[in-house]
Amino acid sequence: MSLSQQLAGDLPFLRRYARALSGSQETGDAMVRSALELALKDEALRRSLEGGRTALYTVFHSTLDNNEPANAEVAGSAPDARTSTNYQEANQKEASAMRKLAAITDxxxxxxxxxxxxxxxxxxxxxxxxxxxxxxxxxxxxxxxxxxAEQKTRVLIIEDEPMILMQLEDLAMSLDHEVCGTARTHAEAVAAVKAEKPGLVLADIQLADGSSGLEAVKEILAISNVPVIFITAYPERLLTGDRLEPAYLVTKPFREQTVKAAISQALFFG
Known part of the structure; x- marks a missing residue:
């Protein structure tokens, strides 16, 4: 089996981790690319990559100090199909997040x-x-x-399974956040964002009427810059690398501590 075949199953999840650390799909993906490029140039690191998932993450961390060029490249890259205003807002948000990162223990x-x-x-x-x-x-x-100690916020939950919805409501309230609304369909989700203006969205990707949580969030982000955490039983469907992907992704069935960590990261960068 080739090295690329050995890494194929784990790389999507390393990208998820890097995105959560950086608060950005582009920056996180660039960090992973940079780590792999550095590892492939070093024979010892290259051999280490053959040791499985833990070894892959270990190599990634061993190269973090050399990842700044990749981050800088992303921050200064062309806006592509994005509007100039959206691109500037994204850069300002990422710059603010990087200042926050410098103030705490990574x-x-x-x-x-x-x-x-x-x-x-x-x-x-x-x-x-x-x-x-x-x-x-x-x-x-x-x-x-x-x-x-995080700043408290208003949470919208997009989820069509009653038991999971109640669990997420209880979890959000246990962190002293206010659940400002719930939604079971695309239309309900968009209407709730317009009416309630939440500070955080927890979203499933398969909704009650067969509509898509992904499409709902896409429409939500067109009207609000609210951070979104996707909670899904099928993370591999969102970690293909072929399209815009979430920075915050939790796998069902989830542990409450996992959702709490994702909420912390989303609010940190949001």
């Missing part, structure tokens, strides 16, 4: 994402980050405390 967020969204064990996360297992546990604990 490893707290990394440890939390690795052990929740990416579902590594503390031992695996310690290997990836190059720290002790006890350090991972401390970093995660500190990150959770930071989540509890």
């Amino acid at each position: 490893q707290k967020r990394q440890a939390l994402l690795l052990t929740t969204v990416e579902e590594f064990t503390p031992q695996q996360a310690a290997q990836i980050l190059g720290v002790e297992v006890s350090d991972v546990e401390t970093l995660v604990s500190d990150a959770v405390a930071q989540i509890d």
